[in-house]
Amino acid sequence: xxxxxxxxxxxxxxxxxxxxxxxxxxxxxxxxxxxxxxxxxxxxxxxxxxxxxxxxxxxxxxxxxxxxxxxxxxxxxxxxxxxxxxxxxxxxxxxxxxxxxxxxxxxxxxxxxxxxxxxxxxxxxxxxxxxxxxxxxxxxxxxxxxxxxxxxxxxxxxxxxxxxxxxxxxxxxxxxxxxxxxxxxxxxxxxxxxxxxxxxxxxxxxxxxxxxxxxxxxxxxxxxxxxxxxxxxxxxxxxxxxxxxxxxxxxxxxxxxxxxxxxxxxxxxxxxxxxxxxxxxxxxxxxxxx
Amino acid sequence: xxxxxxxxxxxxxxxxxxxxxxxxxxxxxxxxxxxxxxxxxxxxxxxxxxxxxxxxxxxxxxxxxxxxxxxxxxxxxxxxxxxxxxxxxxxxxxxxxxxxxxxxxxxxxxxxxxxxxxxxxxxxxxxxxxxxxxxxxxxxxxxxxxxxxxxxxxxxxxxxxxxxxxxxxxxxxxxxxxxxxxxxxxxxxxxxxxxxxxxxxxxxxxxxxxxxxxxxxxxxxxxxxxxxxxxxxxxxxxxxxxxxxxxxxxxxxxxxxxxxxxxxxxxxxxxxxxxxxxxxxxxxxxxxxx
Numbered sequence: 001x002x003x004x005x006x007x008x009x010x011x012x013x014x015x016x017x018x019x020x021x022x023x024x025x026x027x028x029x030x031x032x033x034x035x036x037x038x039x040x041x042x043x044x045x046x047x048x049x050x051x052x053x054x055x056x057x058x059x060x061x062x063x064x065x066x067x068x069x070x071x072x073x074x075x076x077x078x079x080x081x082x083x084x085x086x087x088x089x090x091x092x093x094x095x096x097x098x099x100x101x102x103x104x105x106x107x108x109x110x111x112x113x114x115x116x117x118x119x120x121x122x123x124x125x126x127x128x129x130x131x132x133x134x135x136x137x138x139x140x141x142x143x144x145x146x147x148x149x150x151x152x153x154x155x156x157x158x159x160x161x162x163x164x165x166x167x168x169x170x171x172x173x174x175x176x177x178x179x180x181x182x183x184x185x186x187x188x189x190x191x192x193x194x195x196x197x198x199x200x201x202x203x204x205x206x207x208x209x210x211x212x213x214x215x216x217x218x219x220x221x222x223x224x225x226x227x228x229x230x231x232x233x234x235x236x237x238x239x240x241x242x243x244x245x246x247x248x249x250x251x252x253x254x255x256x257x258x259x260x261x262x263x264x265x266x267x268x269x270x271x272x273x274x275x276x277x278x279x280x281x282x283x284x285x286x287x288x289x290x
Numbered sequence: 291x292x293x294x295x296x297x298x299x300x301x302x303x304x305x306x307x308x309x310x311x312x313x314x315x316x317x318x319x320x321x322x323x324x325x326x327x328x329x330x331x332x333x334x335x336x337x338x339x340x341x342x343x344x345x346x347x348x349x350x351x352x353x354x355x356x357x358x359x360x361x362x363x364x365x366x367x368x369x370x371x372x373x374x375x376x377x378x379x380x381x382x383x384x385x386x387x388x389x390x391x392x393x394x395x396x397x398x399x400x401x402x403x404x405x406x407x408x409x410x411x412x413x414x415x416x417x418x419x420x421x422x423x424x425x426x427x428x429x430x431x432x433x434x435x436x437x438x439x440x441x442x443x444x445x446x447x448x449x450x451x452x453x454x455x456x457x458x459x460x461x462x463x464x465x466x467x468x469x470x471x472x473x474x475x476x477x478x479x480x481x482x483x484x485x486x487x488x489x490x491x492x493x494x495x496x497x498x499x500x501x502x503x504x505x506x507x508x509x510x511x512x513x514x515x516x517x518x519x520x521x522x523x524x525x526x527x528x529x530x531x532x533x534x535x536x537x538x539x540x541x542x543x544x545x546x547x548x549x550x551x552x553x554x555x556x557x558x559x560x561x562x563x564x565x566x567x568x569x570x571x572x573x574x575x576x577x578x579x580x
Binding site for chain 1: 298302303320325327328331335
């Protein structure tokens with residue numbers, strides 16, 4: 001997906017949110033904002049938004065030396081999601097359609113996205129719980145779910161691209177409903193925003209139930225060009241990709257692979273691109289793959 | 291008032307809204323956005339937001355050659371307000387406190403601000419009518435109104451700084467409640483966003499009831515440095531200033547003159563600066579003048 005003008009305020013908001021986690025020094029905030037504005041003024045708008053975000057977060061890391069501004073936020077999200085986990089697991093187990101319930105909850109977990117929200121405090125325990133409740137009955141593409149079920153059954157090598165810390169606990173619910181031996185779970189190579197890395201996969205026990213690799217990249221999505229050779233080989237070889245979240249959608253929606261995107265729509269640009277409303281729960285198969 | 295980071299998305303939105311009125315050519319849109327981002331990256335944040343907006347709109351005019359992108363929008367606003375005028379005049383005339391009602395309506399008229407809104411279509415006939423209705427009963431600083439009444443009575447030379455096209459029809463209601471001979475109504479020197487110029491004062495009949503001058507500037511506010519010598523002399527000599535709208539507040543709130551600001555709060559930055567909520571109706575005397 002290309003970058004739209006509407007993405008620019010979001011880049012700025014994200015940069016300011018990040019830098020405020022690193023220092024209270026307003027002079028530093030202003031320097032970063034100027035550098036970010038200059039960087040955006042030069043950007044290639046044909047590239048996806050995470051490419052710009054990657055550059056911005058590199059710039060902030062380079063300028064401040066702080067490599068993981070969302071470290072504590074990620075721990076908190078993991079802890080909160082782990083607290084909910086037993087109850088969510090019961091919901092799946094007692095459901096008439098455990099796979100559907102697990103897919104719904106995995107999408108609901110995508111609300112824990114500190115890069116996409118307009119105001120950080122919109123992602124709080126209360127909104128997460130409400131999103132979970134709503135997700136169980138929200139309108140949903142039942143026909144795509146049948147395709148998903150079939151594709152999982154037929155696939156032999158599935159890459160499950162995770163998105164955010166905390167959210168990956170919700171992914172675990174879905175992984176438990178699928179043949180684990182076929183699945184490799186993927187995290188980002190380096191911390192960026194609150195995206196999950198190997199540390200989060202360890203903290204939430206994902207590493208104990210399924211094979212986990214990282215993509216070798218610091219992009220908040222799957223920017224194949226900046227992923228490791230090893231990951232790109234795995235991506236090429238996989239016969240099914242499950243991609244969580246907006247960042248993975250933005251970076252992979254044009255890639256000719258069999259990809260199911262699972263995400264919660266948090267911004268009007270992606271809503272327009274997909275053709276749905278902000279707030280929608282999306283399970284969508286990559287049109288390019290068919 | 292200084293510029294805050296939160297103002298930056300607004301500069302961009304305003305620039306994009308403006309350039310889309312001039313051309314459908316997306317390549318031009320992108321060039322303008324890059325120039326605007328670069329300009330903002332260099333800006334002096336100690337200056338008020340209208341100083342940056344002035345620079346942005348100069349840049350757009352220079353690049354496109356279009357000197358008045360909001361020309362039609364201003365005509366439409368004037369026409370719509372003129373259609374409402376007789377009924378509003380009746381509301382004032384039949385009020386127990388005509389001055390208060392006129393002040394309330396003059397503030398309500400400040401909703402017609404195409405620079406401040408987050409989405410242009412938020413300013414439509416319906417929202418204007420709702421704002422008018424609400425304004426008659428909304429919470430309001432009654433004690434400041436007494437000061438205002440007293441100040442108008444004692445003043446000998448009043449400058450009434452107008453803000454937007456359409457809105458100036460609402461100002462007319464208030465002017466009619468004051469000694470007209472003391473009042474000079476001020477419009478911007480050159481078109482910028484939908485701010486009123488002499489053309490609007492003519493179209494709405496303000497020129498027929500009171501002396502009208504322009505400030506010689508293309509700033510969306512009263513940026514004294516870029517106003518004409520003649521206007522600055524008049525500003526200096528006046529013993530009371532009535533300043534309408536956010537732009538005049540942002541540019542004059544620190545100026546040591548007896549100024550009453552009348553405005554509708556449309557953005558969280560100004561809400562914080564004044565200490566009120568977005569949506570509030572403000573009648574405030576410049577603290578620096580006391």
